[in-house]
Amino acid sequence: MTVTIVGSQLGDEGKGGIVDVYGDAADVVVRYQGGDNAGHTVVRDGEEYKLSLVPSGAVRGKTNVLGNGCVVNPATLFDELDALRERGLDPDVRVARRAHVILPYHRVLDGIEEDAKSETDSEVGTTGRGIGPTYEDKAGRRGVRAGELADPEILRDRLEYVVPQKRALAEDVFGVDVGETEAFDLEALYEEYSDYGRRLREEGMLVDAGAFLADRIDDGETVMFEGAQGTVLDIDHGNYPYVTSSNPTAGGAAVGSGVGPATVGDGEVVGVVKAYLSRVGSGPMPTELAGVEGDTPGYDGDAADHEEELADHIREAGGEYGTVTGRPRRVGWLDVPMLRHAARTSGFTGLAVNHVDTLAGLEEVKVAHAYDLDGETLETIPATTERWADCEPVFRSFDGWQDVDWTAVAETGYDAVPDNARAYLEYLAEEVGAPIYAVGVGPDREETVIVENPF
Ligand code: GDP
Ligand code: IMO
Ligand code: MG
Secondary structure, X not given: OEEEEEEOOOOOOOHHHHHHHHHOOOOEEEEOOEOOXXXXXXXXXXXXXXXXXXXXXXXXXXXXXXXXXXEEOHHHHHHHHHHHHHOOOOOEEEEEOOOEEOOHXXXXXXXXXXXXXXXXXXXXXXXXXXXXXXXXXXHOOOOOEHHHHOOHHHHHHHHHHHHHHHHHHHHHHOOXXXXXXXXXXXXXXXXXXXXXXXXXXXXXXXXXXXXXXXXXXXXXXXXEEEOOOOHHXXXXXXXXXXXXXXXXXXXXXXXXXXXXXXXXXXXXXXXXXXXXXXXXXXXXXXXXXXXXXXXXXXXXXXXXXXXXXXXHHHHHHHXXXXXXXXXXXXXXXXXXXXXXXXXXXXXXXXXXXEOOXXXXXXXXEEEEEEEEEOOEEEOXXXXXXXXXXXXXXXXXXXXXXXXXXXXXXHHHOHHHOOHHHHHHHHHHHHHHOOOEEEEEOOOEOOOEEEOOOOO
């Protein structure tokens, strides 16, 4: 049986924590898309693990797989593995031979393209990890796959074809002189990446992910799919072009791992929801409170005082600052049309709603129940980003709930969740059409109210 964990919003919903909470019953944890653009947090007994590439199952000592749908930067993978070992874990991570490799020129080109776009204020605000350029090369049939790193001759052939092209792209198209940069130096790349290939092979990390998982499933083992990013960042179902370059939605779990869609669909699909909304980078956000200069389109720091205060309060209470950059994240009220879209796209069988504690103490909690677009009421997100940007939220208001001893609430169970918070959760479940499986009331593993275990 499989359980798929999917972000319902714009990433950072707390997927890592939910994978950890339910992960006890999983034998294998699989990332099926994305790369080190992700930042997943697991907190166990107050100890925090921030994982960008290693699946969150590593904290519980599970077998972990980076599926063929992932893009793998071997440098960050090995750094992360070493750091986890230093902290006393013994991570078992397998890498699909079909997964594509992020090379240094991908990162450089990610930055170059963002710079070029910034001249017309149209940058995406990517994580700069080379994600888009790597998926471009995959689709362009000029990528390097993890399995090929371990075969020096093939690796050399691939690099001989692609590196001059990348150099020409940087220099002739974008007018950026990359000169002697190692990122575009064929020999240096060959040396470094054939070394990674050797290490992957020697450590027995390379697998045919589909076959590997099929065997485990045949043996009666349980598989958890750990989505990265979120539905509105999905390249097909998100707000293009302010998206990532992969499919975080549940369909991606099949394509990105080699497990058949019927197997994924036979299992459970849990949508992870943050009880409000946060966004990193550019793009529309109809329920945004105040704004963040440089990220919020057209925002110049001029917002109503009460909105600014509310945004600051939620940002502080929820720790909404970038993990790497420390940049403040954009925050806003929960967007229910977005969640209806997410539930339909991935077929949620249950919801895990995090950060219910973060909203505690507010007198009023609002949600966008629908949108108004030129006088028309919409219940779900429009397919074009320009139309979405024109949507005005139609708010509903809920009475707030008090701050309580959340660890005690988690211990006692759902009935101990304050009444007003339960009314909020039940409204959400009703609108989205999926029951509440878990309620996050703090970052720690012990601070989750488990209503239902999908395993
Ligand atoms: P992910 O990318 O979806 O795995 O989420 P992140 O780890 O990027 O961001 C979620 C942040 O919120 C992390 O710092 C978590 O430890 C924290 N978090 C998760 N669930 C809760 C919750 O229910 N309450 C609070 N206060 N923090 C939470
Ligand atoms: P997790 O898994 C939040 C955003 C970036 C940018 C856009 C494209 O931790 O939820 P990319 O580098 O992927 O080409 O950037 O997607 N983004 C995320 N935002 N959480 C993430 O991951 C994200 N991964 C990418 O900010 O707007
Ligand atoms: Mg994150």
